[in-house]
Structure formats: C-alpha cells, structure tokens
Amino acid sequence: MRIAERMLKIDRRIIFLIIGLCTLVPLLYPVGLPIKISPEVRAVYDYIESLPEGSVFLLSLDFDPSSKPELYPQAVALLHHAFRKNLRVVAMTLWVSGTGLADQIISQVARETGKEDTKDYVFLGWSPGGTAVIINMGQNLYTTFPSDYHGRPTKGLPVLEGVNSLRDVDYAVSLGAGNPGVEAWYVFGKDKYKFEMGGGCTGVMAPGLYPLLRSGQINGLIGGLRGAAEYESLIGRKGQAIAGMDAQSATHMAIIVLVMLCNLFYFVLRRQQQAS
Amino acid sequence: MSVESIIGAWVATGLTLFIFSFLYRDNPLFKLAEHLYVGVSVGYTIVKTYDTVLVHLIWKPIVEQHEWSLLIPVLIGTLMLARYVPQAAWLSRYAFAFIVGVGAGLAIPRTISSFILKQVEDTVRPLVALVPGEGVVLTWDLLNPASGVNTIIILLGVSSVLFYFFFSVEHRGPGKVVARTGIFFLMIAFGAAFGYTVMARMSLLIGRLTDLIGYADEAYGRPTLWLTVLTVSMLLLLSRRLKSEPPQEG
Numbered sequence: 371m372r373i374a375e376r377m378l379k380i381d382r383r384i385i386f387l388i389i390g391l392c393t394l395v396p397l398l399y400p401v402g403l404p405i406k407i408s409p410e411v412r413a414v415y416d417y418i419e420s421l422p423e424g425s426v427f428l429l430s431l432d433f434d435p436s437s438k439p440e441l442y443p444q445a446v447a448l449l450h451h452a453f454r455k456n457l458r459v460v461a462m463t464l465w466v467s468g469t470g471l472a473d474q475i476i477s478q479v480a481r482e483t484g485k486e487d488t489k490d491y492v493f494l495g496w497s498p499g500g501t502a503v504i505i506n507m508g509q510n511l512y513t514t515f516p517s518d519y520h521g522r523p524t525k526g527l528p529v530l531e532g533v534n535s536l537r538d539v540d541y542a543v544s545l546g547a548g549n550p551g552v553e554a555w556y557v558f559g560k561d562k563y564k565f566e567m568g569g570g571c572t573g574v575m576a577p578g579l580y581p582l583l584r585s586g587q588i589n590g591l592i593g594g595l596r597g598a599a600e601y602e603s604l605i606g607r608k609g610q611a612i613a614g615m616d617a618q619s620a621t622h623m624a625i626i627v628l629v630m631l632c633n634l635f636y637f638v639l640r641r642q643q644q645a646s
Numbered sequence: 647m648s649v650e651s652i653i654g655a656w657v658a659t660g661l662t663l664f665i666f667s668f669l670y671r672d673n674p675l676f677k678l679a680e681h682l683y684v685g686v687s688v689g690y691t692i693v694k695t696y697d698t699v700l701v702h703l704i705w706k707p708i709v710e711q712h713e714w715s716l717l718i719p720v721l722i723g724t725l726m727l728a729r730y731v732p733q734a735a736w737l738s739r740y741a742f743a744f745i746v747g748v749g750a751g752l753a754i755p756r757t758i759s760s761f762i763l764k765q766v767e768d769t770v771r772p773l774v775a776l777v778p779g780e781g782v783v784l785t786w787d788l789l790n791p792a793s794g795v796n797t798i799i800i801l802l803g804v805s806s807v808l809f810y811f812f813f814s815v816e817h818r819g820p821g822k823v824v825a826r827t828g829i830f831f832l833m834i835a836f837g838a839a840f841g842y843t844v845m846a847r848m849s850l851l852i853g854r855l856t857d858l859i860g861y862a863d864e865a866y867g868r869p870t871l872w873l874t875v876l877t878v879s880m881l882l883l884l885s886r887r888l889k890s891e892p893p894q895e896g
Contacts, residue, residue, distance in 0.1 A: 386669045393851050397859055439853020440846060466694050467687060498699050505752065517702060557760040558752070573846030577839045584791050585768035587760065594842070595849035614852040621848045 374639040377631070385628065392624040396616035403616055410583055411600040413590030414568040417541055418451055425540040426533055427457040430555060431475065433547035434468035437572050441545045442475065443598035443611035444570040448543060449479040451605045458529050459491035460539070462515070464503060464550045469496045473519055488522065492529045495519030500550045501558045508536040508563040536563040545570040545592075552579055556587050570597065647865045655861045659869040662854050663877045673884055675877060769804050771797050803831040 418427070429448060433441045452459050463472045476493050485491055494515040497503045506514040511534060512525050524530060532538060536559055544555040544567070552569035560567045566589055571579055573594030583591045592601055595618060598611035664679035704720060707713040722744055728737040773794050777783045785793040809821070810828030817825040862870035 383670060389848075389851075390855075393848065393855055397852065397855055439856075440849045442853075466691050466698075469694055470690075496694065496698060498695065498703070501752070516707070521702070553760075557756045561756060561760050561764075573842045573849060574839075576842050577835070581765060581768070585764055587764055594846055595852065596845065610853075610856060614849065614856060617852045617855075618845065618848055621851075622845070625844060 372639065372642060374635040374642065377635045378639065388624055388628070389621055392620040393617045396620045397613070400613065400616045403619055405599050405603045405612065405615060407600050407604060408597075410591040410593070411597050412604065414448075414543065414570075414592055415451070415590075415601060415604045417566065417568065417589055418448075418455060418457070421455060421457060421540055423456040425457050426538060427452045427459050428536075428539045428542040429459060429461045429476075430464060430542065430544040430546075431461060431468060431472040432464045432544055432551045432555075433471075433572075434465050435471050437547035438471065439610075439614075440572045440594050440598065441547060441570065442471075443595065443609050444545055444592050444601065445472075445475050446479055446609055447598060447601040447605055447607065447611070448545075448570070448592075449476060450483065450607055451601075453479065453483040453485050453490070454605070456490075457540075458533075459485075460494065460529065460533070461491065462494040463496050464500060464554070465547075466496050466498075469519070487520075488518075488527045488529055490529060492524070492527055493519045494524065501554045504536070504550075504555060504558040505562070508559065511535055536565055539565045541565070542567040543570060546575065547572050548575070551575070552588065552591075553582070556582060560587070568592075652866055655866040656869040656873070659858060659861045660873045662858060663873050666854075667877055667881055670881055671885075673881060675880055769800055771800075773797050802827065807831050 421427070429445070429452070431441070431445055449459065449461075459476070461472065461476045463469055473493055473495075476491060477487075479485075480487065480491055487493075495518060497506075497514055499506070503514055511530070515524050517523050518527070536542075542555065542559065542565055544552045546552040546555075546569065552571055552575075555567060555569075559565070568590040569579060569582075569588045570592035571594070573596070576591065576593035576597075579588070579591055579593075582588045592598060595611050595614055598609075599615045602609045602612045661679045661682065664675040667673055668676040704716060708716050708720075722741050725737050725741040728734040771792065774782045774784045775794075786795045787793045788795060790796070806824050806828035808828075810817075810825045810832070815821060858870045862868055
C-alpha cells in the first residue's frame, strides 16, 4: 500500500489522540499567546464601563451545563465587571435545566467580590414560558417573578428599587446557547421595550448573530471561549478562558495541518492512480 | 474540602472519562454515562418545573393569596390533558387553539420587524456618505462594516444567493454566472459556520480537560488518575472479551 493511501486510511483514533494531546499539552504548559480584542467584544465592555454606579444590569444566563465551557467564563467575566462597577445586577435564566448552574455562578462571583444578595444583586431564577417571560417582564417584572430563586418576594427588594419592567433596565446581556436566547431577547425585549442590549453565545451560534450585530440590533457580541478570553483580558482578570486559548490555538493549528495533509495525500494518490 | 465537593469531583471525572471512552469504541461505560445524563436531565427538569410552576406560580398564589384569576390559565392548561381521554380529546383543541393563536399573534409582528424589516434596512445602506467639508465619500475599508465596499459585497451576496434559490427560471447564460456567484457566497458562509463549530467543539473539549486537570489534585483524592486507570483497564478487558468471543452468526 502506498504512503498516501495508508495515510488516507489512518485509524481515526490516532487523529483523536493527536487532537487530545494538542489540547492537553498547552493546558499543562501554557505559552501565553497574545489575545487580540475584537470590536464586538469591546463594545459590550465599553457600554458597561460607561454605565454610572447603581445602573440596572440584567444578565440572562440562557444556557445549561452542556454549554458551560464556553458560557461560564463569559458569565463570570461579565459579573466581575458589573460588580466592580457597582451596578445593580438582576440575573435570571430562560432555561430550566440551567437554573442550578446560574445560581452557582452568581453566588460564587458575588462571594468573591463581597457583594450582598438582594442589595447588590438578585437571582430571579426561572419562569416558564420562554419568550412570553420576556414580554411579561416588559409589562411587569413582579408578576413574572413574584419571588426570587430563594423564594423571597421580589417586591421591596433593595436591588430592584425603581425597577418595574424591562423599560427600567439600563443594559441587558443574554448569554444564550440556543432558543430562547439572544435573538428572543432582541425580538421580544429590546425591539419592543427599547433598552440597550448585547449578547454572548456559543461559537456555533456566533455566525448567525453577526447580522444582528452589523445592523445595530445588538450593540456587541461575545462569541464562544475566544470572546470570553477577550473579555477577561479587557477586565484584566485571567480566568478559564484565557487559560484555554493556547490549547484552542494549538488544536486549530493541528486541524489546519491535518486538512492540508489530507488534501495533499488525496491529490498525490489521484495522480498516482491516473499515472498507473 | 467538603465531602460533597470530593464526591462531585469523582462523579464528574468518572462520567467524563466514560463518555470519552466512546472515542475508542461503543462500550457499556459510555452507555451508563449516556443513560445517566438523560435520566438526570429529565429528572431535574421535572422537579424544577413542579416546584416553580405548580408550587410557586399556581398553588401558593391561589391558596395563600387567593388570586382566583389564576384558575383560568390553570383550566386552559388542564384541558390539554384531555387528549389522554379519547371521549374528551376534543376539549384539548381549545387549549391548543388558544396557544397557537396567542403565540402566532405575538411572534409574527415581532419577527417581521426584527428579522425582515431591520435586516432589509441594513442591506440597502447608502453606498456613499456625505462628509462635511469632504463632500461625497466612498470608503473602501473592509474592516469597517459601514464602508461602501462592504455595502457592495452585501448587495452582491444577497442578490446572487436569492437568485440561486429562484427556481422558476433556468440558470443559463448570465443567470448561471449569478447563481454560481450565489454558491460562492453560500460556501463562504458555510465555511465560516463550520469554522466556528470546530472552535466551539474544541472549547468543550478544553472545558472538560481543564476540569480533569483540576480534579487530578491530591485534595480530591486524584480521581482523574484512578478513574483513568479504571476506564482504560475496563476497555482493555472488554476488547479482550470481544476478541475471544466467536462472531455471531446471521
């Protein structure tokens, strides 16, 4: 068997092993490759940076544990930034399967930054209805969420002082792994109740959200682990995303090399077959 | 380190390795983790839905705060269950009619506004800009989304792709060129989407490996090392057993 033929019939488990090693080695021995900040991530950062102290920041964690590697670092970075700016954080989720994870994220970051529950932030939890929840929140936040995740009545909470509906939100970010997510928040939230919003999403979803970004329907977009790493760089806090960037670059390089080799062997084999 | 954290680390590590074992071949460890995942997800969703919907949004407001108006949505929702009784199945149609009617009424205008009108508005941006002191300016900066050159590219892309999906006319002559251009734009879009998908999948792998590295710590009892040895041993044992078994007939 010719080399080209043998390479094209290589056991796929060898490729899995190469990709696994390309991911594992940079995680164990990071190089610290530079991270370039994209305008769409900077736009989210700049908007939060421009908000005055005490502004209402709505963070909708619309994902579940299966998207944790990409959206967890985004949520942590955004919460650190919001708490550092002393914004009033209103967190919630439209995904029932992500409720526990969302509570864990916000409690953890609040503990790290010394923020107080119900005074500096509140986690409203999950409410059924998907997009209908957004519409209801635009009319009355307290009928949509009569109590927060821990069962305390939302009416009268210090963090929600002066907040009656989505119209009172200064900036909203949806970290979405699907539907309902960023698009639903734009269609049923921002477009109807006129508040500024940005988005965060998994890498798979990012190309589909760029039209919304270009047309100004959302003001910024944090896409995948790469976007999270950029945000971590902007707030000057090295987290899981920055730690994973070397591995990401190495695996991408490995995939590019494998694709090129595959094509090379394919054309070599075709030429050999034509010659014989 | 709390006992819950240590148990959680061992469970998370074990299930991750069991799922990864599928990369070698389908095996009972993978099946165990897969079934557990489905079961836990469904169980969690049922419990959260029961607690949030039935207890906090229905039972408590009606019984404790006497919000009797909530009985109307409860009744409509209950009608859906009539599908399970053949004689009364027709009642569920009222509930479905209500949901479809409200859903369509809410979604259609908002979707048209957001995904059609706003996107059309963005597609037909002016080619040139009137800059005070400079007159009419056509910008060629590819990195600026609002530049004239990007407006031309978007116009070409949208028109050619729309033409490619226009099947009432045979794609011949100049039409073939336009349709081919449409395919060219589609391929670029698919390539970008696939590139992002690869990036996303690699991110998931990075996330799991990061956790596995973290759980290799002595504080957790090194579950990564012990469970890797266990998983590999199980796979080798399984592989040997499969080799020794005679192939099934039929």
